[in-house]
Structure formats: C-alpha cells, structure tokens
Amino acid sequence: xxxxxxxxxxxxxxxxxxxxxxxxxxxxxxxxxxxxxxxxxxxxxxxxxxxxxxxxxxxxxxxxxxxxxxxxxxxxxxxxxxxxxxxxxxxxxxxxxxxxxxxxxxxxxxxxxxxxxxxxxxxxxxxxxxxx
Amino acid sequence: xxxxxxxxxxxxxxxxxxxxxxxxxxxxxxxxxxxxxxxxxxxxxxxxxxxxxxxxxxxxxxxxxxxxxxxxxxxxxxxxxxxxxxxxxxxxxxxxxxxxxxxxxxxxxxxxxxxxxxxxxxxxxxxxxxxxxxxxxxxxxxxxxxxxxxxxxxxx
Numbered sequence: 001x002x003x004x005x006x007x008x009x010x011x012x013x014x015x016x017x018x019x020x021x022x023x024x025x026x027x028x029x030x031x032x033x034x035x036x037x038x039x040x041x042x043x044x045x046x047x048x049x050x051x052x053x054x055x056x057x058x059x060x061x062x063x064x065x066x067x068x069x070x071x072x073x074x075x076x077x078x079x080x081x082x083x084x085x086x087x088x089x090x091x092x093x094x095x096x097x098x099x100x101x102x103x104x105x106x107x108x109x110x111x112x113x114x115x116x117x118x119x120x121x122x123x124x125x126x127x128x129x130x131x132x
Numbered sequence: 133x134x135x136x137x138x139x140x141x142x143x144x145x146x147x148x149x150x151x152x153x154x155x156x157x158x159x160x161x162x163x164x165x166x167x168x169x170x171x172x173x174x175x176x177x178x179x180x181x182x183x184x185x186x187x188x189x190x191x192x193x194x195x196x197x198x199x200x201x202x203x204x205x206x207x208x209x210x211x212x213x214x215x216x217x218x219x220x221x222x223x224x225x226x227x228x229x230x231x232x233x234x235x236x237x238x239x240x241x242x243x244x245x246x247x248x249x250x251x252x253x254x255x256x257x258x259x260x261x262x263x264x265x266x267x268x269x270x271x272x273x274x275x276x277x278x279x280x281x282x283x284x285x286x287x288x
Contacts, residue, residue: 024151024253034150038259051243059256080263089198108269110234110262115241119200122237126273128205129230129237132222 023058037062037078041071042085052085073102081110086117096120133199133239134192136160136181137215137228146214146261151253155182160191166224181218184228184251185242192220199241201226210270214258229258233270236262 038060042049044067056063066075068086076082082103090097098120103111105125113121116131123130137155147153159178166172187195201217204225210233217228217239228239236258244252 024249024256031150034256034260036260036263048243051245055244055252055256056259060259080266081259083259105273106269108234108267110236110264110266112236112238112259112262114238116198116200118237119202119239122202122232122235125235125270127232127235127237127270128211128274129202129227129232129235130274132201132203132226 023055033061034059035061036080037064039064039066039076039079039082040085041066041068041075041082043068048085052083056083068099071102073104073107076103076109076111081112083112083114084118084121085114089116089120098124133201133217133219133222133226133228133241134194135185135187135199135240135242136183136191136218138179138181138218139216140180141215144214146257147254149257150260151257153250153254153257155250156248157182158191160218163192163218163220163224165219165221169223172224175224179218182250183248184215184240184254185247187242187246192218194220195241197241199228200237200239201228202230202237202239203227205230210268210272215254229254231262231265234262234265234268235270236265 038056040053040056040063042052049065053063053065064079084101086099098117101121119129119131141147141153141155157180160181162175162177162179166175201219201222204227205211205213207213212231213227214229216225219226230237238255238258247255
C-alpha cells in the first residue's frame with residue numbers, strides 16, 4: 001500500500017513537470033532550458049505581456065522585460081535577442097499611431113518584431129518585411 | 133491577415149529545431165481577393181493552410197489585434213520568407229513571417245496562449261533562429277511606403 005502511494009506521488013510529480021500551460025507539448029516540454037537571454041519589450045502589466053513572458057521563461061535561460069514606452073537600445077545589452085511587441089494599433093485623427101522604437105538603422109543585434117505594429121516598424125526602417 | 137500560414141512547410145532549419153514544427157493542415161477556400169492578382173485565376177478552389185493561432189473558429193477571419201503580411205520577395209543571403217500568410221485582403225504569396233538582416237518579423241498577432249502547438253514551436257524557433265543574425269544589419273534597404281495623407285504614421 002505504501003509502495004503504491006510512493007509510485008502515485010512520483011507519477012503525479014512527473015505529470016506536473018510535463019504540464020506546461022501555453023508551453024509546448026510532449027517531450028519538448030521537459031527539455032532543458034535553451035541557453036539564450038531574451039528581452040521582451042511590450043505593454044507592461046498586461047495579460048499579453050504575462051502570456052509572452054510566461055512562455056519565454058519556460059524555455060529560455062534568462063528572460064527580461066521592458067516597457068515599450070521607455071525602452072532604450074542599450075537595454076538590449078546583456079540579452080541575445082530582443083522581442084518588440086505591441087498589442088494594437090491606435091488611430092488618432094488621420095494617423096496610425098505606432099510605438100517609438102529606439103532600435104534604428106544602426107541597430108545590428110537580433111530583434112524579433114510582432115504583428116502589424118512590427119511590420120510598420122520594419123517599413124520605417126526600409127526592410128523587406130515592412131507592412132504591405 | 134488571418135490566423136493561418138499557407139502552404140506546406142518549406143525545408144528550413146527554423147521548422148526543425150530546437151522544436152520540431154508539426155503543422156495540422158486544413159483546406160480553406162481560396163480567398164476571392166487572390167483572383168485579382170496575376171496568376172490568381174489559375175489557383176485551385178481550396179488552399180492548404182495550417183493554423184498558427186486560434187482565436188476564432190471561422191476560417192479566414194481577421195482577428196484583432198491585427199497581424200500583417202509583407203510583399204512577396206525573393207530569398208537572398210540577407211532576407212528570406214519563412215511562411216506565407218493566408219489573407220483575405222492582400223495578394224497571394226504575401227509573407228507572414230520573414231527575416232531581413234537582424235530583424236525577424238512575426239506577422240501573426242496572438243499571444244502564446246492563443247497559438248497552436250505548432251505555432252508556439254515555430255515562434256520559439258524563430259527566437260532562436262534570429263540569434264544567428266547577430267551583427268548582420270541589412271545592407272539593402274527600400275524606401276518606406278509613402279502612406280496616403282489620411283493614413284499617416286505617427287509615433288507615440
């Protein structure tokens with residue numbers, strides 16, 4: 001009886017270690033963290049930020065976060081990849097309002113931009129991945 | 133853009149690791165807007181797609197926040213299209229996820245909890261993949277789109 005209890009506890013522990021809400025599934029979920037340092041730049045204290053940072057923390061060795069409204073290019077120092085996210089486009093008057101992005105033409109570190117705002121940023125930098 | 137990538141996965145390391153991307157394919161109606169572009173009349177009635185995210189059950193729905201595609205472009209050492217997006221407003225072949233130099237543009241809009249398993253794995257692989265472009269700022273640049281006055285772009 002005691003043995004069965006120990007076995008059940010071990011099984012439950014193993015199942016919990018594989019359970020990753022919004023992580024990847026199966027054997028991939030149990031792998032060691034990837035040795036990359038990732039900075040997520042987005043809208044602070046939002047569900048979206050929590051969701052992205054949660055996924056990244058499950059899989060990468062170091063994850064930082066920064067406020068898109070205040071971030072500076074130097075904030076990317078100490079990280080391997082910067083992710084720039086923006087949950088939505090705002091229209092004010094006759095203009096699409098995009099975030100002020102400090103990662104300009106001279107920025108050569110790895111950067112991942114997301115969705116429509118990301119495409120507008122790429123467009124402003126003359127990239128092929130700019131908004132169509 | 134919708135919630136799906138269009139076509140089968142090309143052979144590319146970004147789909148192989150660290151996480152193996154295994155899309156679940158579906159067949160969706162060919163968007164009528166594709167017909168208006170060159171070659172559009174020759175497209176089949178349905179196209180093979182795979183969902184990267186799922187915020188709605190409706191095929192082809194354009195969810196908020198909005199995603200984006202960019203103009204189709206030829207791959208080169210400094211720029212590559214990784215997946216094409218299924219979209220109901222733009223041209224066939226428009227790129228949903230692509231890289232130019234050290235910038236990787238992820239055109240889908242949902243946060244991870246709304247991504248499919250294949251979508252999450254692809255996203256994580258993209259984070260790893262762009263690391264390889266450290267120090268490789270784009271050499272070629274195009275002129276930014278001249279937005280019509282009524283759709284100017286302002287910055288916060």
